Amino acid sequence: MIPSRLTRTALVASTGLLVAGLAIGVQAQFEAQGLYSARDILDAEVHFESAPEGQPSEVADILLGDDRKVHAIVVDTHDSVGQNGDTLVITNQHYRLVNFEEEGETQHDIIVGTDAEALEAMPRYDQEWMNTARQRAREAWDSAGEGAESAWHQTREGLERIGEGAESAWERTQEGAERAGRRISETLDEWTRDSEN
Structure with a gap:
């Protein structure tokens, strides 16, 4: 993990710089990218608005339906998020993907926008x-x-x-x-x- 990335994401989550589209010199992009690589999404860091000081969590899986569309992601939470390191199922309505440029390449972060109580109620994946x-x-x-x-x-x-x-x-x-x-x-x-x- 790159320390500047953690700092950038924590600042974004805690100060609302994401809304302005800037985070420590990185331009956040909200326009559609057209096509996304599942590998890139699996590599994305997951950040929780309810735990802005928490370390990044990881996407463990992407759940697709018979319509070939994503219906949920599975996230291995970091202990610092307050979920005991549980693996959560997070449906599409609870997260958003943020695209940004880093070293000339498009990168992604996933932001989970639920409060701590709703996060605690999320299904545990097994x-x-x-x-x-x-x-x-x-x-x-x-x-x-x-x-x-x-x-x-x-x-x-x-x-x-x-x-x-x-x-x-x-x-x-x-x-x-x-x-x-x-x-x-x-x-x-x-x-x-x-x-x-």
């Missing part, structure tokens, strides 16, 4: 959680997707080989997949909210 989440997400997909196949298994080319009506079948599949993807996110968010209560 095999039992994953099995239950997988089942809930599958049920959400089935109930909202109206028979849409997993985007991992279905391709437009495959549908086009079917013949007449392939275009409308593809559109129905896409619409079902989009509905189902939204339902997967809603299911994980509801589960997180239920944990908070």
Whole structure:
């Protein structure tokens, strides 16, 4: 870890320089990057607004749905964050990605914007959680997707080989997949909210 990076991020979290877009000479970028590398996200430092003095945590995994979209990240928390070093599941609504230039390259930090109480209520990641989440997400997909196949298994080319009506079948599949993807996110968010209560 580069000490200046820790100092920069702590200052950003505690003084609000991020809003102004500057942090010790580094220009924060909020415009879309267009395409992101999962490897870069896995290398990103994770900082918690509820623990601005805490050491950076690490992204352990990225959870994708049958719609091939990110629905949550899994974070190994540093002991200084106050979560006993637990591995947390953090859904998309609870974090944001910050892009910045460092030594001529685009880098990323992840900022988790929840208070300490909400953070304590976040699901802890283990095999039992994953099995239950997988089942809930599958049920959400089935109930909202109206028979849409997993985007991992279905391709437009495959549908086009079917013949007449392939275009409308593809559109129905896409619409079902989009509905189902939204339902997967809603299911994980509801589960997180239920944990908070």
